[in-house]
Amino acid sequence: MEASRGVSLLLLAIIGCSACVVCRAQIPIPATTDGFVYGGKPPTWGEAVVVEVFNDPICGYCRDAWPVLKKVVDHYGSRVSLIWHPFPLPYHSYSFIASRSLHTVNRINSSFVFPLLENFFKYQEDYYNQPTYKKPTAVVVDEITKNLVLPIIGKSNLDAYRAGFNDSRSDQATRISFKYGCARGVTWTPYFFINGIPIKDSDSPLEYNYWISTLDPLVAKK
Numbered sequence: 001m002e003a004s005r006g007v008s009l010l011l012l013a014i015i016g017c018s019a020c021v022v023c024r025a026q027i028p029i030p031a032t033t034d035g036f037v038y039g040g041k042p043p044t045w046g047e048a049v050v051v052e053v054f055n056d057p058i059c060g061y062c063r064d065a066w067p068v069l070k071k072v073v074d075h076y077g078s079r080v081s082l083i084w085h086p087f088p089l090p091y092h093s094y095s096f097i098a099s100r101s102l103h104t105v106n107r108i109n110s111s112f113v114f115p116l117l118e119n120f121f122k123y124q125e126d127y128y129n130q131p132t133y134k135k136p137t138a139v140v141v142d143e144i145t146k147n148l149v150l151p152i153i154g155k156s157n158l159d160a161y162r163a164g165f166n167d168s169r170s171d172q173a174t175r176i177s178f179k180y181g182c183a184r185g186v187t188w189t190p191y192f193f194i195n196g197i198p199i200k201d202s203d204s205p206l207e208y209n210y211w212i213s214t215l216d217p218l219v220a221k222k
C-alpha cells in the first residue's frame with residue numbers, strides 16, 4: 001500500500017514537473033506591443049486611461065459590445081485610449097484567419113484595421129462554423145478577401161494583401177496576439193482591462209452607464 005502510494009506520488013511529481021517545463025517555455029517577444037490603437041489616440045504613458053479589449057472578430061458578443069465601447073471611448077476624447085487585441089478563439093473555425101487578415105491590412109495601412117473589423121462584425125454570421133463547414137479553406141479565404149477586405153483596401157492594395165496574408169509574419173503576429181491574451185489570462189471574448197486590471201464583469205454585456213461610472217472617477221483623478 002505504502003509502496004504503491006510512494007510510486008504514485010513520485011509519478012505525480014514527475015508529471016507536475018514536466019508540466020512546469022511546458023508552462024515556462026518563452027513566448028516569442030514581438031518587436032512591438034500587441035494590439036491596434038483605436039481612433040488614432042495612442043496612450044501617453046501616465047496620461048490617458050487605457051482600456052484594452054480582447055476580441056474575436058467572429059464572436060457575436062464582441063460584435064454586440066463594440067458600438068457601446070466605441071461610443072464611450074469617443075466620449076472621452078484623448079483622456080481615454082482604446083487598444084484592441086485580436087484573440088482568436090479556437091472553437092471559431094475562421095477567427096484565426098479573420099485576425100490574420102486584420103494584421104495583414106495593418107501592415108499595409110493601419111487606418112484599414114477598424115473598418116475591416118467592422119466588416120467582420122457586420123458579416124460574421126457568414127463565417128460561423130456551420131455555414132463554412134463544407135467549404136474548403138481557400139474558398140472561405142477568397143470570400144473574405146472579396147467580400148470584406150477588398151471594399152476597404154481597394155484594388156490597388158489587393159496584391160499586397162494577398163502576399164501579406166500568405167507571409168509567415170502575419171501568421172506569427174496572429175499567434176502572438178493569441179499567446180499574449182493567454183499570458184494575461186484571457187479565457188473568453190470580449191475581455192476587458194482598464195489600466196491593465198482585468199474587468200471581472202467582462203463576460204456580461206457592459207452598458208454605457210457601467211463604463212461611464214467606472215471611467216469618470218479615473219479620468220477625474222488625472
Ligand SMILES: *[C@@H]1O[C@H](CO)[C@@H](O)[C@H](O)[C@H]1NC(C)=O
Pocket residue numbers: 109110111112
Ligand atoms: C492610409 O489610408 C488613409 C485612408 O484611406 C489615407 O488617407 C492615407 O494616405 C493612407 N496612408 C498611406 C501611407 O498610404
Ligand SMILES: *[C@@H]1O[C@H](CO)[C@@H](O)[C@H](O)[C@H]1NC(C)=O
Pocket residue numbers: 162163166
Ligand atoms: C502562398 O505561398 C505559397 C508558398 O510559399 C505559394 O506557393 C503560393 O503561390 C502563395 N500564394 C499567394 C496567393 O501568394
